[in-house]
Amino acid sequence: MSISPISTAISCTDLHFAWPDGDVVFDGLSFVVGPGRSGLVGRNGTGKSTLLRLIAGRLRPQGGAVKSTGLLGYLPQDLTLDVGLTVDQALGIATTRQAIAAIEAGDASEANFTAVGDDWDVEERAEAMLGKLGLGSIGLDRRIAELSGGETILLGLAAELMRRPDVLLLDEPTNNLDLSARHRLYDAVASFRGALLVVSHDRELLERVDQIGDLRQGELTWYGGNLSAYEQAIAIEQEAAERMVRAAESDVRRQKRELIEARIKIDKRRAQGQRAQEAGGIPKIVAGGLKRSAQVAAGKHRNLHIDRLETAKETLAEAETRVHDDDGIRIDLPATAVPPGRIVLQLDGLGLRTGQEIDLEIRGPERIALVGANGAGKSTLLHEIVKSAAPVVPYRLLPQRLDLLRDDLTIAENLAEVAPQTDNNERRAQLARFLFRGRAADQLVGTLSGGERFRATLAALLLAEPPPQLLMLDEPTNNLDLASVAQLTDALASYAGALVVASHDLPWLRSIGITRWLQLDSHGLSAIDPL
Template sequence: MLILQNTSYLHENKNMLFKNISFTINKQDKTALVGNNGVGKSTLLKIIAGELKPFSGQLIQNSKAYFVPQLYGQFNEFTIAEALQIKEKLNALQEILEGIVTEENLEILNDDWSIEDRCREALLHWQLADLDWNQKMNTLSGGQKTKVFLAGIMIHQPDLVLLDEPSNHLDFAGRELLYDFIQNTSSTVLLVSHDRTLLNCLNKVLEMTQNGIAAYGGNYDFYSEQKKIENNALENDLQSKEKALRKAKEKERETIERQQKLDARGKKKQEKSGVARIMMNTMRNKAENSTSKVKDVHAEKISGITDDLRELRSSISSFDQMKFGFNNSSFHKGKVIFKAANINYKYNHHSIWKENLSFEIVSGDRLVIKGLNGSGKTTLITIILQKLHPTEGNVHSAIKKTIYIDQDYSLLDNRLKIYEQAESFNDTGLEEHEIKMRLSRFLFSQKDWDKPCNALSGGERMRLMLCCLTISNEAPEVIILDEPTNNLDIQNIEILTAAINEYEGTLIVVSHDMNFLDSIHINKNILL
């Protein structure tokens, strides 16, 4: 069992990331932790894993957690055995088998005589049988590093497993192994992910927001349906509040007009009846005070409704505003824009593909390039971009403008601030206020404009990139997306999906996210 009670975390800069988080996870629960980028999901996992200390609150857990992190840079100089904290046990077992049966070796091994067998089985299961325990982590691909830590689960056999975006770098085969593990493990699982197939393998969802944690029984699809019901209720509340605001303003106008008419009639009667000037002034002051009180009562009511409206509007997404907005009139669907005839590429005199590739890309295609890690997907993209020439075969390209969007959104210049970045794409002569309006449409308010690009989260970088492309407004014939959802939360994946579905040009995608590929209507694939 895992219990968090009123847990808060304070950044080193004294900003509170989250406060008073409370939830319970029972034994063998399989729970997703979802929420927008920056809300503190990874930090919360690190607190449970013991890597960070909370500012306040209480953490109760029956056993030590095993943590699969999202980033592995801190392990680059470690061997695989060191990264998994099994080097000493393996060395102790080896020495005991060689006859060096010391008290120290027996204490380190702690009767774990099957450690070597579990290690061998784990590497075999996760398709890592060709790796050596003394191999440095920095020699491995992103997918291999993830599989190493997933193999560690089989080796350590923990009761509680924490996973932070575990499918990010896995190919299709690796993801299938992960899904199978999640469905069949007897361990308690808490994971952060945007992979909807993975999230549907779980039986509970915790939604983390700035207001705390909300629990939903069921998998991610069930959670999505519940959120739709909640959002529909929000929309109804919004319409009701807007109607109430209109009525309140109308009531205020009518009441003030009526009060002013009464005051005017009273004044005329007083003048006719010859009331003394001092008494007239007193009566006028009373009338003004009465009108002022009426205004204050209505202003307070209108202010309250306006505050409620502002809060409701902030809870409702603005996906429909976040689109490329390109002029698509230059696209001629059906035209062959790229043709490859028996191409291949050699690294160190070895061809990357067993068989030469021949294919055509037609204007309007929505194409996915599939393949295992190391199958040459990036090489093929580089050839399509005409930054690399095949060592065998020929290519013909009629593509004039391509936009290449990688998972780090490196189209953006980290040296620039947000407004400067937007201005650098202004090749259509937009006025300053127009650029700022577009930034606001993509959820960058005035307080964000001087923020440096290198401080942005994955979702913020994606939204700024979309905004910059709308400012440029010169439609590319081809957009290439290379694992574009890896660093995005689900909300930002939906924003990206909506923008892509509005684009009418040719789309080439490298992704292992099947839900994303389905949602952008892929109609052709190249399998490497």
């Protein structure tokens, strides 16, 4: 059945793609995306960014077809702009601006009019677009080198929107954006009238989409509604899948039991026949016939039960594939507990390179959210706390760059370096609770995926000796998929010490039980109500 191009914005048909090393990402993937806002979720490493690059034409598939309707815009996750460009060059309007300026100065050449076309209001449109995204003050003549990382991302979005695309692809667009920038991006997404496909783990952004695509093991399944509707549908599916597994496991046990019982009956009959022949009650020729007949019947009976057992095992295997492997982290960390009222951290006039002087006292197992605009100094503050050795209890810092572990050591060996007094069996038991079971703990850190590396780093922090009673996290949910964010939340639920988290992710901060909210700006720290 052909699909009308009016209802189809993006279509992938029998898509095949593998990396040069032979790692297959997609093998026959087909789907259609229509107008509206669509979110794309899935575990890190499942191919979400790769899929967007294929749709955008940045990668070529080995088979199948990828099509999009009309003009396509694409904002990659790793956006880099030439720092030597000006803002108007990044927006793609520099030539038109120059032509307009030349015409206004008296140069009415055909080349200038051709360059302008009908786009006489390009400067006003650009300034309006920048203002909409909170970039109204940067100016069209400013150099990219003068912009922050968050401003660069928003400028990249502005450049795509200025082209008025029919289809817009966004790959983790809110990473590294502060709260105000995120909300401006949310507004831009809400007002976009074309077809939008966004890869994200940002809950607030995903609550604004019309459908969610779940990419798992090379297959894409669509769910109508926003993130909340998707999570509800997944929960119902998983409950049904787990019931199927329990029923299939029960059937396998029953078939094994019946096979054993059938074998016992056959052995009893064979023994009875043998005793009867030995007693002379049955002629030898008759006994031989009965024996052969019994062997045929026994073989059929045994094969019947074997077939039933194999069928039950296949049913169980099929049922198990429907259960997602997004396991949670379950661990007890009683040694991290801090008595209420005990001073954990005392800062009196700590000077930052950004010019602020910071006063901060943390008592007991407080959970503090540290928020503020990009460049306000949140990361600087956390690193200065470590450098100044201000904490009066054992502490650990999880930096944005997950570079605490040695790539040339295994996960278990890295843990041994920070917890040398713990027995090896106990270390491995603890790593199993962080989902590194058995031989998985012997993987080299340098070979881990992003989500695995995060879990391994988190394990090393929380299981270190002495146990940390102050834990500082710097933008921990950046670049994590939804399952990894859930695992981080599980781990922090067991953490009993004081917690300081620098983050722009308000829904996640609320989910971990923040007790005090602090905003860092040019004047220092101040208590706020996040609403």
